[in-house]
Amino acid sequence: MIERSTRRVFLKRSAAAAAAGGLVPHVFTNVAARAAAANDRIGVGGIGMGGQGGTITHGAARLGTMVACADVDLHRAHAFAGHYEGCEPYQDYRRLLDRDDVDVVTVGTPDHWHTRIAVDAMRAGKDLFCEKPLTLTIEEGKILCRVVRETGAVVQVGTQQRSDRDRFLNAVALVRSGRLGGPVTATCGIGASPAGGPFATAEPPDHLDWDYWLGQCPAVPYTPERCHGSFRFWLEYSGGNVTDWGAHHVDIAHWALGHEDSGPVEIEGVGDFPNIPDDFDPVAFFAGRQTIPNGFNTATNYRAVATFANGDRIIIQAGGDNGVLFEGSRGRVFVNRGRFTGRPVEELTEADHAELAEATIDLHKGVPFTVDISRIDPSSGMPGTDWWDIINHAHMTNFFECVRRRAEPVSDAFSHHRAVSTCHLANIAMLLKRKLRWDPEQEDFVGDEVASALVARPRRAPYDIEV
Numbered sequence: 001m002i003e004r005s006t007r008r009v010f011l012k013r014s015a016a017a018a019a020a021g022g023l024v025p026h027v028f029t030n031v032a033a034r035a036a037a038a039n040d041r042i043g044v045g046g047i048g049m050g051g052q053g054g055t056i057t058h059g060a061a062r063l064g065t066m067v068a069c070a071d072v073d074l075h076r077a078h079a080f081a082g083h084y085e086g087c088e089p090y091q092d093y094r095r096l097l098d099r100d101d102v103d104v105v106t107v108g109t110p111d112h113w114h115t116r117i118a119v120d121a122m123r124a125g126k127d128l129f130c131e132k133p134l135t136l137t138i139e140e141g142k143i144l145c146r147v148v149r150e151t152g153a154v155v156q157v158g159t160q161q162r163s164d165r166d167r168f169l170n171a172v173a174l175v176r177s178g179r180l181g182g183p184v185t186a187t188c189g190i191g192a193s194p195a196g197g198p199f200a201t202a203e204p205p206d207h208l209d210w211d212y213w214l215g216q217c218p219a220v221p222y223t224p225e226r227c228h229g230s231f232r233f234w235l236e237y238s239g240g241n242v243t244d245w246g247a248h249h250v251d252i253a254h255w256a257l258g259h260e261d262s263g264p265v266e267i268e269g270v271g272d273f274p275n276i277p278d279d280f281d282p283v284a285f286f287a288g289r290q291t292i293p294n295g296f297n298t299a300t301n302y303r304a305v306a307t308f309a310n311g312d313r314i315i316i317q318a319g320g321d322n323g324v325l326f327e328g329s330r331g332r333v334f335v336n337r338g339r340f341t342g343r344p345v346e347e348l349t350e351a352d353h354a355e356l357a358e359a360t361i362d363l364h365k366g367v368p369f370t371v372d373i374s375r376i377d378p379s380s381g382m383p384g385t386d387w388w389d390i391i392n393h394a395h396m397t398n399f400f401e402c403v404r405r406r407a408e409p410v411s412d413a414f415s416h417h418r419a420v421s422t423c424h425l426a427n428i429a430m431l432l433k434r435k436l437r438w439d440p441e442q443e444d445f446v447g448d449e450v451a452s453a454l455v456a457r458p459r460r461a462p463y464d465i466e467v
Contacts, residue, residue, distance in 0.1 A: 041065040042403060045102035045126070047093045047117055049073075049080040050228060052131055053108015056158060058083070059396040060106050060129065068096045073228070074207040091209060093117060097124040104403060107131060108158075110231040111238040113215055115140040116465050122153040123466075127403050129396065131158040132247035133239070133420045134413060139456035141417035142443060143467050148413045156399035156409035157416040159251045160388075161337070163395040165360050165369060168252055171326070171335035173359035175256035179344050180328030183311030186253035187327070189320035190245035192302070193233050195274040197295015199225045216459035218288030225296075233296040235273075235427075236286070240298025243423045246316055249324050251411075251419040252335070253314045255363075256326060260415035263440035264314070264422060269304025271430035273297055282431045283450065286457045304426035309440075316426050337387055364398075364410050371397050428454045 042064035046057030049071045057069065057080065066084040070093040071077040077089035090096050097105070097120055105121045107114060107130040115135050121128050134157050135141040148155055161168045175184060201221035204210035210222045217236045220226075232238035239246075254260050273280075275295040284290040303317040323336025333342030348356070361369075371394035395411070402409045421443070428451060429436050437446035445451040459465065 042400065043067045043099075043101045043103045044106065045069065045096045045099065045104070046080065046106045046108070047071070047096065047121075048107055048109030048113070048131075049076040051108065052158070053106070054080055055392060056108055056129060056131065056396065057106045059392050060104065060400075062393075063396060063400045064104065067101050068099060070096045072209045072213045092212075094120065097121055097126065102126060104129065104399075110213075110227065111243070112136045112217055112236070115144050116215065116463065118144055118155070119147050119465055119467060122147050122151040122155075125151075127154040127399075129156045129158065129399050132251075132416065133243040133423065134247075134416050135420055135424075136238070137455065137457050138421045138424050138443060140465070141421055143465060145414055145417050147467060152406075154399070154403050154406065154409060155413040156395070156402065157411040157413060158395070159248055159411045159416060160391045160395040161248050161252055162255075162411045163371075163391055163398055164337070164387075165364075167335050167337070167340040169360040169363050170356055171324070171333060171340050172252060172256040172363060173356045174333060174344065174348075175326050175328075176258060177356070177359065179331065180326055180333070181330035182328055183308075183313070184257055184326055184328040185313045185315065186257060187315040187317065187320065187325040188246065188249035188253055189317060189322050189325075190241050190249055191322055192300045192318040193240035193242075193296065193298040195296055195300050196225065196230075196233070197275055198293040199223050199295055201294065214460070216457075216463040216465075218286075218460060220294075223294060230296070233298050235282075235297050238298070239423060239427050241318070242299060242302065242304075242316060242427050243420060245322070246423040246426070247416075247420050249322075250314060250316060250423050251416060252324050253326075254419040254422065255415065256324075257308070257312045257314070259308055259312065260418055262308070263418055263443070264306035264425065264438055265309050265440065266307040266435065266437055267304065267422075267425040267429045268435035269302060269316070269426055269430045270433070271299035271302030271304070271427075273299055273431070280431075282428075283453045286454070288458070288460070299427065299430055302426075302430055304430060306422050306425065314422060316423065365408055367398060367401055367405065367407055367410070369394075370401060 044060045044064040044066050046069040049069055066087045068088040069077055069080045070090040072091060074091050081087040081089035104127045107117050111133055114130055118128055118130050201223050204222035213227055226234055232244050233240055275293040275297045281290055301318050306314045323334055325334045331344040333344050398410050436448060436451050439446050
C-alpha cells in the first residue's frame with residue numbers, strides 16, 4: 001500500500017521512468033486504488049454543484065467515473081448526484097476528500113472557498129480542476145502555489161480561453177513573437193458589475209448550511225442575493241467583474257506580454273462602488289469591524305492601469321468591446337471569443353502561420369491538442385456545439401491528459417496567481433483611491449502599510465486555511 005504522503009514521489013518517478021523508456025505514462029493520483037485494472041477510469045469528485053461548478057463536473061464525468069459530489073446546499077448536491085448511478089452526495093466536502101476512490105476533484109464553489117478547498121484537496125492526495133478566480137486575496141495565491149510545489153498536484157484553472165488555439169493561443173503567440181513592437185498595451189474590456197440593494201435578510205433554507213457557506217468571511221444574516229449566482233458582486237466573497245471576466249482576459253494579457261511569472265510595478269485606477277459610504281475602511285470592513293448597506297458593492301464603472309517595469313501596460317476597464325486589444329509600436333490586434341483580427345493578422349504569410357502553430361504547441365507545454373475545437377463534429381457526442389461547450393471540453397481534456405502524464409496543464413496555478421493578483425491589485429487601488437507601487441518579487445506594496453494590510457484578510461474561525 002502506497003501512503004498518500006509518498007504517492008506524489010512515486011508518480012513523478014513512474015512518469016520519469018516511462019518517459020525515459022519512450023512510453024506515454026498512464027498513472028493516477030491514487031495509485032493503490034487505481035492499480036487493479038489498467039483501463040480503470042479516473043474517479044471524479046465534484047465540490048460546488050451550481051452553475052459553472054455543475055458544468056465542469058459534468059465535463060469531468062464524461063472523461064472519468066463520477067464517484068461523489070458535495071455542496072453546502074444539499075438540494076444541489078442531491079440534484080447533481082441524481083444524474084449518475086453510484087454518485088454519493090455530501091454537504092461537507094471533507095467527506096468527499098476522505099474517499100480513496102476520488103482521484104481528481106473539480107471545484108466550482110464561490111471564490112472565497114476556492115483556496116481552502118484546493119489546499120485540502122491537494123493535501124488529501126487529489127489532483128484539482130478549480131474554477132477561476134483561484135483566489136480571494138493575493139496571500140491566498142502565495143499559499144496555494146506553495147502547496148502545489150510541496151504536493152506535486154496537477155492543478156488546472158478554469159480559464160478556458162487558454163484552450164482556444166485558433167483565437168487566444170494564436171493571439172498570445174503573435175504578441176510574444178514581437179510582431180507588434182514594444183512596449184505593448186493590453187486593454188481588457190470586461191464589462192461592469194451590476195448595482196443592487198440594499199436587500200432584505202431572511203432565515204436560511206433548511207437545506208443550506210449558511211454558516212458553512214460564509215466560511216472564512218464575516219458572519220452576517222442570510223441574504224438570498226449574497227449566494228447562488230450573485231455572490232461575485234460582493235467584495236466579501238469575490239471581486240466583481242474585475243476578478244470574474246478579468247481572470248480570463250487579464251490572464252491572456254499577462255501571458256501574451258510575457259509577464260506570467262511576474263507582476264506590475266505600479267497600479268492606479270478609479271471605480272464606482274455602490275453601497276460603499278464615504279468613510280469606508282476596507283481593512284476594517286474585511287475584518288468584520290465596519291458595517292455597510294446590505295447590497296452589491298463591487299465596482300460598476302471603472303478603469304485601472306497596471307504598469308510593468310519594461311513599460312508594458314494592462315488596462316482593465318468596464319467599457320469597450322469585451323476582449324483584449326493589444327497595441328504596440330508596429331500594430332494592433334484584437335481577440336475575444338468570436339474573433340482574432342487586425343492588420344498584423346491579415347498580413348501573416350503561410351510561413352508565419354506555420355511559425356505561430358509551432359509556438360502554440362510550446363504554449364501548450366508539449367501536451368498534444370487532443371481536441372481540435374475548429375473541427376468539432378456536432379454528432380460526435382459533445383454536450384453542445386457552441387464555443388463554450390467545446391472549449392470546456394478541450395480544457396478538461398487537457399487536465400485529464402496532464403493527470404495521466406504528470407504534466408503541467410495549460411492553465412497552471414502559478415501563472416494564474418500572477419494574473420489574478422493584478423486583478424486584486426486593481427480593486428485595491430480603486431478602493432484606496434490612489435496610485436500604488438508594487439514589488440512583484442516580494443509580492444507586497446512599497447511604502448504603504450494600509451495597502452499591504454489588504455494583501456491578506458482575517459479568516460473567521462474555524463475556517464482558516466491550514467498550511
